[in-house]
Amino acid sequence: MADRKNDHIRICQTQNVESNAELFAKMNFVPEALPELHFSEINTKQEFFGQTFDLPILITAMTGGVEKGQEINETLALAAEKFNIPMGLGSQKMMIKEPKFKKLFDIRKTAPKLFIIGNLGAVSLNYGISLEDIQRLVDDLELNAFALHLNALQECIQPEGERNFANLLQKIEIIAKTLPVPLLIKEVGSGLSPSTFQKLVNAGVSGIDVGGKGGTSWGYIEGLRANKEGERLGDLFRNWGLPTDESLIACAKVKKDFQYNVPLVATGGMRNGLHVAKAVAVGATMVGVGLPLFRAAVSPLKGETPLESVERELSFFKKSLSITMFCSGAKMLSDLSSRIVRESL
Numbered sequence: 001m002a003d004r005k006n007d008h009i010r011i012c013q014t015q016n017v018e019s020n021a022e023l024f025a026k027m028n029f030v031p032e033a034l035p036e037l038h039f040s041e042i043n044t045k046q047e048f049f050g051q052t053f054d055l056p057i058l059i060t061a062m063t064g065g066v067e068k069g070q071e072i073n074e075t076l077a078l079a080a081e082k083f084n085i086p087m088g089l090g091s092q093k094m095m096i097k098e099p100k101f102k103k104l105f106d107i108r109k110t111a112p113k114l115f116i117i118g119n120l121g122a123v124s125l126n127y128g129i130s131l132e133d134i135q136r137l138v139d140d141l142e143l144n145a146f147a148l149h150l151n152a153l154q155e156c157i158q159p160e161g162e163r164n165f166a167n168l169l170q171k172i173e174i175i176a177k178t179l180p181v182p183l184l185i186k187e188v189g190s191g192l193s194p195s196t197f198q199k200l201v202n203a204g205v206s207g208i209d210v211g212g213k214g215g216t217s218w219g220y221i222e223g224l225r226a227n228k229e230g231e232r233l234g235d236l237f238r239n240w241g242l243p244t245d246e247s248l249i250a251c252a253k254v255k256k257d258f259q260y261n262v263p264l265v266a267t268g269g270m271r272n273g274l275h276v277a278k279a280v281a282v283g284a285t286m287v288g289v290g291l292p293l294f295r296a297a298v299s300p301l302k303g304e305t306p307l308e309s310v311e312r313e314l315s316f317f318k319k320s321l322s323i324t325m326f327c328s329g330a331k332m333l334s335d336l337s338s339r340i341v342r343e344s345l
């Protein structure tokens with residue numbers, strides 16, 4: 001498994017791994033020439049899973065199952081704590097199999113106040129991972145929430161993929177009802193349809209990340225690690241799925257129609273504060289950011305430490321979000337929805 005994680009790190013660091021989607025291209029904010037605000041009044045605070053964060057941004061789950069992953073996790077943890085935003089850890093499957101790998105994920109000492117979200121593939125529930133294993137991870141790593149990821153496409157193209165996705169909803173329901181911390185379900189790049197969103201809400205999960213197309217493409221990445229046939233499959237399915245904006249808008253509509261009280265997270269291709277503002281305007285509580293922060297951590301600019309590099313990237317998100325709010329006259333995040341103009345998607 002360490003080889004696979006090393007491949008992921010190398011490929012994500014050095015190659016173009018994104019799918020194509022012009023996210024939110026048909027949506028714009030109405031510019032406000034007279035914001036009647038001081039820039040310092042812009043308030044980007046957001047509530048998520050019972051806590052207040054300084055930005056509606058979370059560092060999404062990224063790899064941790066190799067020595068290099070420990071360094072990356074520690075860098076991301078320090079930055080997340082400084083910006084007062086939550087952070088997801090990459091899959092902890094390795095740690096369940098071999099407890100000596102705990103150190104790769106154990107960022108609580110590095111960031112004592114950080115809101116940390118654990119992670120496993122939901123499909124692992126069909127391959128021997130139990131509720132007790134998840135509970136142990138929550139205790140051992142002092143996690144604040146737990147995420148199960150849905151990655152059917154990745155498992156199909158991954159040479160060593162686990163493809164038995166039967167009866168997972170029922171297992172997710174049991175975990176959602178038993179785990180003492182919030183359970184987040186996240187797609188990893190194919191997007192969630194509104195009907196699947198609804199099934200998950202009815203199963204009692206605490207939050208849903210639509211994880212759409214437009215950012216890191218896991219089908220494509222696995223193709224790059226596979227044989228010739230896998231490579232063809234990876235190319236074919238690189239742009240599979242619902243774009244993040246479409247998935248978010250469709251799920252937000254269902255959420256509103258049925259008055260569901262679950263936070264929506266939008267991850268996949270979110271690359272600046274304008275994306276964040278648009279996602280929040282159409283219904284996201286939080287926006288997940290992966291690849292740009294991963295790259296900042298592993299390939300800092302000359303003269304920068306990895307931490308400075310990640311902080312620079314997060315500052316860019318923060319500034320561009322604040323500028324978007326100021327220049328559209330939105331003092332609070334909740335003002336954004338009334339400032340956006342949509343053409344039909």
Ligand SMILES: Cc1cc2nc3c(=O)[nH]c(=O)nc-3n(C[C@H](O)[C@H](O)[C@H](O)COP(=O)(O)O)c2cc1C
Pocket residue numbers: 008009012060061062063064089090091119148149186187188189211214215216267268269270288289290291292294
């Ligand atoms: C290097 C790397 C490793 C990842 N590992 C995981 C993982 O272990 N579990 C998971 O749920 N998602 C994982 N992801 C997927 C991200 O959480 C996210 O869903 C995806 O990268 C889309 O966001 P982005 O376009 O901002 O990168 C990983 C992403 C990257 C870049």
